[in-house]
Amino acid sequence: xxxxxxxxxxxxxxxxxxxxxxxxxxxxxxxxxxxxxxxxxxxxxxxxxxxxxxxxxxxxxxxxxxxxxxxxxxxxxxxxxxxxxxxxxxxxxxxxxxxxxxxxxxxxxxxxxxxxxxxxxxxxxxxxxxxxxxxxxxxxxxxxxxxxxxxxxxxxxxxxxxxxxxxxxxxxxxxxxxxxxxxxxxxxxxxxxxxxxxxxxxxxxxxxxxxxx
Amino acid sequence: xxxxxxxxxxxxxxxxxxxxxxxxxxxxxxxxxxxxxxxxxxxxxxxxxxxxxxxxxxxxxxxxxxxxxxxxxxxxxxxxxxxxxxxxxxxxxxxxxxxxxxxxxxxxxxxxxxxxxxxxxxxxxxxxxxxxxxxxxxxxxxxxxxxxxxxxxxxxxxxxxxxxxxxxxxxxxxxxxxxxxxxxxxxxxxxxxxxxxxxxxxxxxxxxxxxxxxxxxxxxxxxxxxxxxxxxxxxxxx
Numbered sequence: 001x002x003x004x005x006x007x008x009x010x011x012x013x014x015x016x017x018x019x020x021x022x023x024x025x026x027x028x029x030x031x032x033x034x035x036x037x038x039x040x041x042x043x044x045x046x047x048x049x050x051x052x053x054x055x056x057x058x059x060x061x062x063x064x065x066x067x068x069x070x071x072x073x074x075x076x077x078x079x080x081x082x083x084x085x086x087x088x089x090x091x092x093x094x095x096x097x098x099x100x101x102x103x104x105x106x107x108x109x110x111x112x113x114x115x116x117x118x119x120x121x122x123x124x125x126x127x128x129x130x131x132x133x134x135x136x137x138x139x140x141x142x143x144x145x146x147x148x149x150x151x152x153x154x155x156x157x158x159x160x161x162x163x164x165x166x167x168x169x170x171x172x173x174x175x176x177x178x179x180x181x182x183x184x185x186x187x188x189x190x191x192x193x194x195x196x197x198x199x200x201x202x203x204x205x206x207x208x209x210x211x212x213x
Numbered sequence: 214x215x216x217x218x219x220x221x222x223x224x225x226x227x228x229x230x231x232x233x234x235x236x237x238x239x240x241x242x243x244x245x246x247x248x249x250x251x252x253x254x255x256x257x258x259x260x261x262x263x264x265x266x267x268x269x270x271x272x273x274x275x276x277x278x279x280x281x282x283x284x285x286x287x288x289x290x291x292x293x294x295x296x297x298x299x300x301x302x303x304x305x306x307x308x309x310x311x312x313x314x315x316x317x318x319x320x321x322x323x324x325x326x327x328x329x330x331x332x333x334x335x336x337x338x339x340x341x342x343x344x345x346x347x348x349x350x351x352x353x354x355x356x357x358x359x360x361x362x363x364x365x366x367x368x369x370x371x372x373x374x375x376x377x378x379x380x381x382x383x384x385x386x387x388x389x390x391x392x393x394x395x396x397x398x399x400x401x402x403x404x405x406x407x408x409x410x411x412x413x414x415x416x417x418x419x420x421x422x423x424x425x426x427x428x429x430x431x432x433x434x435x436x437x438x439x440x441x442x443x444x445x446x447x448x449x450x451x
Binding site for chain 2: 001002003004007008009011012013014015016032033034035038067068070072073075077078079083084085086087088091093095096097099100103104132135136139143144146149150152153154156157159160161163164165192195
């Protein structure tokens with residue numbers, strides 16, 4: 001089998017197009033079904049690592065501090081995300097606990113860690129061990145991280161509670177808001193582009209990462 | 214138009230050069246395009262197994278869809294949240310929660326929960342069943358609109374997790390013994406499974422099947438029949 005360079009196949013409808021160079025911020029879409037084919041890499045590669053690090057810091061704050069605190073008849077109660085998961089699993093709702101744990105804690109954290117692990121050596125144009133598997137894992141985790149849905153859930157829960165108790169937003173709530181914004185920027189990055197980065201390093205003659213197919 | 218076409222793109226219904234017709238195989242993970250690659254052969258760049266279409270796409274989609282439809286019933290009938298206060302226990306299903314907020318005047322909140330927890334899962338199930346049925350028959354009916362519907366359900370599907378998060382957070386937070394305790398009901402587990410199953414169904418559905426004619430589908434079925442052993446070995450359920 002031989003590679004056909006300069007060609008792109010639409011993942012949504014199988015139409016074949018030839019790759020055209022894009023201007024910055026341009027996105028190429030399939031003419032038939034509108035699926036995104038590829039986008040201009042731009043300076044995203046430089047921006048994405050600092051954004052990932054910022055996300056990791058926000059992620060730590062969001063999970064270490066209480067999200068909300070309620071006060072009812074002089075009694076206080078507060079919870080973190082992990083605390084809510086623990087209560088759920090104690091109540092015999094371990095399936096739901098696992099689902100919440102995976103979609104709001106494990107998967108986003110894994111995504112961020114994999115990104116950081118891949119990006120640090122890539123800035124020196126080296127490919128870290130396990131590159132192929134990790135890029136694929138990134139791709140698979142993509143639909144399952146749901147921080148932004150969780151944030152909306154927190155807001156709905158606060159409104160629900162405000163009628164029966166006084167509710168104080170904790171510092172983690174602000175961290176979750178910042179994290180949602182950061183993650184939107186970080187995860188708009190398509191993991192497929194990792195393969196383009198190692199194969200077409202700007203201004204490099206010998207392609208270091210390439211192995212014989 | 215930023216990508217050059219091999220054929221005029223003006224009419225979306227016009228036949229287009231497709232990879233399967235040209236004998237090309239594209240890698241789903243690294244976007245490399247290969248000529249002369251056999252079905253199931255690993256991609257020369259990233260090692261992913263190459264397939265013309267996702268293997269057993271429709272079978273898997275149907276399996277997830279049927280399971281989701283079954284779970285949809287307990288998800289809506291069983292209580293998702295149990296509130297115990299000094300005055301007794303209150304059992305809330307998804308719709309009774311919506312009605313409660315609507316009656317008490319919180320229209321915005323009622324609308325958000327109604328859309329995310331009731332309309333979105335229902336819309337998703339209906340659209341996926343429609344897409345799978347039409348793809349199975351190789352129908353050419355409104356293909357661009359079907360492609361757009363698939364894009365929409367891919368984007369909105371995750372938002373129905375909203376109620377699961379609300380209930381989990383309330384359960385974790387409201388644990389003031391003697392005054393008020395909120396417990397999660399069995400319904401929320403069923404509801405969560407509906408969301409996950411519909412997401413799995415839309416992930417296993419191959420949108421390219423929308424565009425295949427009946428002829429191409431028969432060829433594909435033939436190909437699957439010819440190499441069943443290989444497919445079974447390489448595609449364990451995720």
